[in-house]
Amino acid sequence: MVNVPNRAAEWFGPLDDGKLSFFQILASSSGAPLLSEAPLFPAIGNHEIMGPSSAASDQNVVFNSPRPEWAARILRPVDHSKDDERVSPHDNEPAREAFEFETYRELWTPPSHHDPLGRWYFHRFGDLALIVLDTSRIWRPPVIRGETPGKYEEPPALLADPIRWGFGEFPFADLRPGSPQFAWLEKTLAAPAFTEARWKIAMTHHSVFGLGDNTVPVLAHPVMDLHHSANGSPRILSIDTPIEIPTWKERVAPLIGRLTAVRYRYPRERDMWRPVESLLGAAGVQLVLCGHAHLWNRSVTAHGMHLLETSQAGNTYGAYLLPEHRRTVCPADANDDYPLRGDPHGRRLIPPSLFSPQPGLPAVADPDLTVFTLFDSATGDVTSYCAPVNDPEAPARAFDRFSLLHPS
Numbered sequence: 001m002v003n004v005p006n007r008a009a010e011w012f013g014p015l016d017d018g019k020l021s022f023f024q025i026l027a028s029s030s031g032a033p034l035l036s037e038a039p040l041f042p043a044i045g046n047h048e049i050m051g052p053s054s055a056a057s058d059q060n061v062v063f064n065s066p067r068p069e070w071a072a073r074i075l076r077p078v079d080h081s082k083d084d085e086r087v088s089p090h091d092n093e094p095a096r097e098a099f100e101f102e103t104y105r106e107l108w109t110p111p112s113h114h115d116p117l118g119r120w121y122f123h124r125f126g127d128l129a130l131i132v133l134d135t136s137r138i139w140r141p142p143v144i145r146g147e148t149p150g151k152y153e154e155p156p157a158l159l160a161d162p163i164r165w166g167f168g169e170f171p172f173a174d175l176r177p178g179s180p181q182f183a184w185l186e187k188t189l190a191a192p193a194f195t196e197a198r199w200k201i202a203m204t205h206h207s208v209f210g211l212g213d214n215t216v217p218v219l220a221h222p223v224m225d226l227h228h229s230a231n232g233s234p235r236i237l238s239i240d241t242p243i244e245i246p247t248w249k250e251r252v253a254p255l256i257g258r259l260t261a262v263r264y265r266y267p268r269e270r271d272m273w274r275p276v277e278s279l280l281g282a283a284g285v286q287l288v289l290c291g292h293a294h295l296w297n298r299s300v301t302a303h304g305m306h307l308l309e310t311s312q313a314g315n316t317y318g319a320y321l322l323p324e325h326r327r328t329v330c331p332a333d334a335n336d337d338y339p340l341r342g343d344p345h346g347r348r349l350i351p352p353s354l355f356s357p358q359p360g361l362p363a364v365a366d367p368d369l370t371v372f373t374l375f376d377s378a379t380g381d382v383t384s385y386c387a388p389v390n391d392p393e394a395p396a397r398a399f400d401r402f403s404l405l406h407p408s
Contacts, residue, residue, distance in 0.1 A: 004063045005048050005103045041111070044119050045136045045205030045292060048104040049172060052076075052097045064148075066138050068170045070242035072098035075163045099172065113188065119173055120181055122188045128377060129197035131188060131285070134173040134181060135204040135219060135273065140166055142213075142328060151217070154262040162256060168222035168264035170241065175219070175272035185276065189283040199377060199404060202280050203289045208273045209307045209347055211319040211363050212293025213327055217266030217337065218344050219273045226252065227261035234260070268337045268344060281305040286404040287375075287382065293317045296364035296371045296384060298400070299347045304407025307347070308382065312364050312371035314389045319363035321349065352400040357386045364399075372396075380404040 002010035002022050013021035026035050042048075051065025052072075067075075076097040105118055114121030119134040140151035147155045149166025158164045175181055188194055207215045226237040239251065280288065281303025291311030297319060298308045320327045320341045327340050343349060351362040357369055364371050364386060373384040380403045385396040 001042065001047065003047060004050075004059050005101070006050050006062070007059050011103075011107065039125075041123065041130060041132060041203070042104075042108050043132050043203050043205040044101065044104060044134050046139050046172075049099050049101045049136060049138075050103075051099055053100075054097065066099035066172070067097075067165075068167050068242060069098040070244075071162075071165070071167050074243070074245055074248050113191075113193075115180065115184060120184065122191075122194065124193045124197060126377065127198040129194045129200045131185070131194070131200075131202040131280075133175070133185070133202060133204045133276070135171075135175065135206040135208060135290075136173065137169055137171040137206060137219065138166070139214070140169045152264055156261070159259040159262060160257050162252075165262065167241065168224070169217065169266070170222055171219060171272070174221075175276055176221075177275055182276070182279075185279065189279065189285075194283075199375075199380070200283070200285045201287045201289060201375075202285050206290060206292040207309055208277070208288065208290055209299055209343055209345070210293060210295070210297045210309050211321050211342065211349060212295050212297075212309070212365075213317040213320070214293045216327055216339065216344050218268050218271035220266040220268075220270040221272075222264035222266060225261075225263045225265060226255055226259060227263065228255050228259050238265075266337060271345070274345070277301060277305075278303075289373075294365075295319050296373075296386075296400075297362060298350050298402075299343065300350065300407060301347070306382070306402065306404065306407075308373065308384075310371055310373040310384055312366070312369060312386075314370055315367050316365040319361060319365035321361065321363070352384070354399050354401060355397075357399055375404075 004010060009015055009021060011022050013024045015021055049066060051062045051067070053062065056062055056065070108118065110118035110121040111123040112121065121132050123130045140149060142151055144150040144153060144155045147157050147164070149155060149158070151169035154165050173181055194200065206219065208219065209215065221241050224239045224241055224243070226239070228235055228237070237251065237255065239247065243252065277288070281301050285305055287306045287308060290309050293309060294311055294313065294316045295318070296310050296312050298306065300306055319325070325341055349362040357364050358366055368389055369386045370389050371384060371386050373382060375382050382402055382404065383398050384400040385398050387396040388394050
């Protein structure tokens with residue numbers, strides 16, 4: 001919704017560059033009269049989450065400083081009983097030395113049935129059952145530059161200082177079977193408020209399929225590979241994350257100071273979204289909506305459930321399918337876990353049904369176009385439109401349409 005969530009000007013203005021803030025856009029009579037009358041249902045993502053306030057005074061630095069809760073417990077233990085500002089109103093709130101999303105919680109009151117922190121929720125809106133899930137994870141650059149942690153490895157200069165590690169592109173919330181979110185989803189899908197609805201839609205922020213850079217690696221807890229030497233021979237200690245405190249003390253801590261590299265892997269078979277996708281499809285969800293990669297593309301699962309990413313708004317992280325396209329996010333030893341092109345699980349991407357804004361590509365990833373999508377609950381039609389970014393008077397053109405009444 002904004003870039004840095006704890007920067008008040010991005011929500012309320014004024015912005016130095018003369019652009020409108022989030023709420024100014026909604027309130028602007030010349031900007032978006034339809035939006036000013038519409039209910040908004042947010043899905044938490046990486047731009048709603050900040051690092052610990054102790055990280056720095058610069059909001060940009062804090063925004064890029066989150067760490068996993070398990071790492072914060074190990075590396076920065078906090079005595080909450082002696083610090084009133086750190087006492088949480090919820091027992092399961094992430095340690096403030098890991099990450100926080102207080103601004104998101106203050107601005108958005110979750111509707112109906114939700115987890116205590118409002119990260120995932122369910123709402124029945126007329127004949128629509130809406131499920132919003134937390135698929136958020138930190139964004140890390142694919143290649144390390146200087147002392148900035150990457151999604152695949154830690155900077156060599158930081159190997160002896162784990163308190164400055166980034167711990168890869170870790171998820172902020174667990175989605176694995178047995179996790180609180182997965183259990184909540186199972187219960188919600190069985191409730192009459194969901195089963196009796198005509199339309200069933202799920203929404204996430206992060207890309208859970210598709211052609212963009214940000215679909216690789218898949219949504220998995222990183223596997224940490226600790227490269228070191230023993231008796232002059234190179235060794236690798238692989239440990240699954242999250243890491244428990246005894247495991248860190250007994251296996252990781254003794255290697256600090258003699259590490260030659262710390263790298264992260266994201267096995268495709270551990271994609272947390274895959275069991276969720278199967279669960280949603282079996283429950284009759286007709287559409288999953290996401291939008292993290294700044295492009296438009298869609299697919300249909302084996303259950304006949306539509307997948308739609310629609311968020312192209314003047315910048316893009318690319319769509320990688322054609323032979324001349326190649327993702328830049330893959331590590332040097334890329335394998336099947338990090339495909340250079342296409343959907344990471346080989347899903348078939350469906351070309352636009354009316355006309356292609358980018359001929360030859362079943363997607364829209366053009367920085368000169370903006371894309372938006374409307375769902376008509378009277379007919380079940382989902383229609384996507386495109387318009388030139390630099391010509392606000394130009395009419396929007398419908399380029400794709402499909403129906404939730406049909407599985408293809």
